[in-house]
Amino acid sequence: MRLRREHRILWRLYGYSARLLKTKLFRTAASNTSFPEVWLLLVQYFERLPGFFWVVQRNSFFTMPEILENKADLELYSPHPEVRGMTTLDRAAFKRTIVVPVLKVKKEVINKLLKSLKHITLHRPGLKRVIDDPKDEDRLVLLDPHKISAEYSLGESEQEILKQFNIDPQVSKYNLELTYDNFKTEEILRAVLPVGQDVTSGFTRIGHIAHLNLRDHQLPYKHLIGQVIIDKNPGITCSVNKINIIDNTYRNFQMEVLAGEANMITKTRENNITYEFDFSKVYWNSRLSTEHGRIIELLKPGDVLFDVFAGVGPFAIPAAKKKCSVFANDLNPESYKWLLHNCKLNKVDKNIKNFNMDGRDFLLGPVKEELTKELPLLTKERKNTLHIVMNLPALAIKFLDVFKHLLDGKPCSTDLLPTVHCYSFSKHDSPAKDVQEWAEVFLGTSLEGRCSTHLVRSVAPNKEMMCISFQIPAEVLFKKQCTHEESPVEPASKRLRPNEDSPEEKLTSLKD
Ligand SMILES: C[S@@+](CC[C@H](N)C(=O)[O-])C[C@H]1O[C@@H](n2cnc3c(N)ncnc32)[C@H](O)[C@@H]1O
Numbered sequence: 001m002r003l004r005r006e007h008r009i010l011w012r013l014y015g016y017s018a019r020l021l022k023t024k025l026f027r028t029a030a031s032n033t034s035f036p037e038v039w040l041l042l043v044q045y046f047e048r049l050p051g052f053f054w055v056v057q058r059n060s061f062f063t064m065p066e067i068l069e070n071k072a073d074l075e076l077y078s079p080h081p082e083v084r085g086m087t088t089l090d091r092a093a094f095k096r097t098i099v100v101p102v103l104k105v106k107k108e109v110i111n112k113l114l115k116s117l118k119h120i121t122l123h124r125p126g127l128k129r130v131i132d133d134p135k136d137e138d139r140l141v142l143l144d145p146h147k148i149s150a151e152y153s154l155g156e157s158e159q160e161i162l163k164q165f166n167i168d169p170q171v172s173k174y175n176l177e178l179t180y181d182n183f184k185t186e187e188i189l190r191a192v193l194p195v196g197q198d199v200t201s202g203f204t205r206i207g208h209i210a211h212l213n214l215r216d217h218q219l220p221y222k223h224l225i226g227q228v229i230i231d232k233n234p235g236i237t238c239s240v241n242k243i244n245i246i247d248n249t250y251r252n253f254q255m256e257v258l259a260g261e262a263n264m265i266t267k268t269r270e271n272n273i274t275y276e277f278d279f280s281k282v283y284w285n286s287r288l289s290t291e292h293g294r295i296i297e298l299l300k301p302g303d304v305l306f307d308v309f310a311g312v313g314p315f316a317i318p319a320a321k322k323k324c325s326v327f328a329n330d331l332n333p334e335s336y337k338w339l340l341h342n343c344k345l346n347k348v349d350k351n352i353k354n355f356n357m358d359g360r361d362f363l364l365g366p367v368k369e370e371l372t373k374e375l376p377l378l379t380k381e382r383k384n385t386l387h388i389v390m391n392l393p394a395l396a397i398k399f400l401d402v403f404k405h406l407l408d409g410k411p412c413s414t415d416l417l418p419t420v421h422c423y424s425f426s427k428h429d430s431p432a433k434d435v436q437e438w439a440e441v442f443l444g445t446s447l448e449g450r451c452s453t454h455l456v457r458s459v460a461p462n463k464e465m466m467c468i469s470f471q472i473p474a475e476v477l478f479k480k481q482c483t484h485e486e487s488p489v490e491p492a493s494k495r496l497r498p499n500e501d502s503p504e505e506k507l508t509s510l511k512d
Pocket of ligand 1: 249250251282283284285288308309310311312313314315329330331332335357358359360391392393
């Protein structure tokens with residue numbers, strides 16, 4: 001008796017809310033009153049009134065003969081509105097109750113039925129789709145409110161399925177309490193950050209570390225955002241934010257720990273190789289994994305790889321694993337330390353010779369020495385290829401002049417000459433042409449028809465990371481045999497256009 005009266009009150013309130021939604025008072029664009037909107041409003045409003053749960057208890061189950069509309073309503077899954085502006089995470093404040101449709105089902109058939117009705121059941125993080133019916137032994141299957149038809153009934157195919165299992169197709173309502181655990185990262189951040197602001201919560205993962213790149217408007221919420229990322233991503237125990245752009249010599253960036261442990265020594269896998277390093281002291285970019293793999297694909301066992309700016313080894317170590325002979329170098333003592341560590345970790349320390357020097361000294365010393373030794377041994381039959389990788393996109397192109405007349409002796413056959421893979425940023429409309437022209441400037445010769453360029457990734461709008469590959473032309477690599485000094489080779493294709501940056505100016509502007 002009392003229950004019927006409660007339901008009558010509820011239906012009046014429902015009708016009243018529905019009418020309100022159509023008025024300017026609530027400033028809603030709803031032309032029709034949808035099931036989620038009205039019930040959201042109703043529950044939201046009345047859950048604040050003391051005694052409301054005397055009428056509708058949380059997680060209670062009741063039926064109602066109203067029309068459900070299949071109208072997508074993002075608001076249905078938004079946390080309690082009071083969390084707006086929160087800067088210190090209070091998980092309990094996210095709790096709120098929504099109304100969802102349910103089907104009452106005999107427990108014996110539940111598993112088979114779930115398979116068939118998977119497409120209309122409710123899927124929320126950390127939420128069971130099936131709950132016990134408090135009234136009896138039956139189960140309640142939670143359905144997605146957005147997948148229920150306007151006729152307050154299931155579709156024909158679903159009805160057919162229910163018939164087979166002898167289940168009443170009556171859809172009822174259930175007051176479902178959603179907690180912090182049941183909301184997705186984006187829903188949480190959209191509810192917290194000011195209305196209309198971008199809540200993009202993307203990050204790169206390096207082992208247990210989430211690396212964020214927050215925008216200015218997100219900074220007041222940085223600790224909360226960092227904690228939500230940890231909570232919602234199993235295995236992540238620390239979140240950091242990039243403080244400034246990479247513009248120091250070692251290409252690592254300053255970072256601030258937003259939430260979680262401050263342990264920066266991390267372990268990650270790339271192309272089936274494990275790397276360990278201190279993320280705060282070395283360069284690591286997970287977005288380069290495809291590029292690392294692309295270069296490794298070019299190598300065959302027995303080839304030689306010189307890695308001029310090796311970092312902690314993402315080119316050098318897989319190459320050594322592939323039975324190439326590797327010479328790896330990095331100026332940063334911390335990178336060098338972790339490079340040695342990773343060689344041991346991956347059991348390739350026998351195949352790699354590591355150096356801790358400036359790239360120019362590395363090219364003029366160990367690389368020159370090895371090329372002098374190796375090139376005369378190469379023949380058409382013993383055709384191991386030699387590769388020189390130069391991944392320091394802001395500056396590497398400037399190092400290309402080292403190859404000018406690096407070697408004495410007679411030029412070897414063209415197809416045995418070492419191949420350089422040099423990285424560079426470009427802000428030009430035609431980045432491939434731009435990078436080729438700068439390479440030509442520093443090599444002092446034309447590469448027309450003798451190089452290929454590859455777009456590695458877009459670093460920012462209008463800033464591309466490119467890789468130019470070419471075999472060092474013999475006229476560049478070998479000292480001239482004649483006794484008199486010839487005038488320097490005129491750069492074949494690079495013509496500085498009026499108002500264009502000089503190489504120096506351009507290079508200082510190309511920062512990561
Ligand atoms: C962009 S990172 C590339 C690291 C690694 N090769 C990769 O692909 O992830 C450039 C590396 O060059 C090193 N480096 C910077 N200036 C250098 C120099 N003058 N000589 C040698 N290494 C240098 C930095 O320490 C950093 O590890």
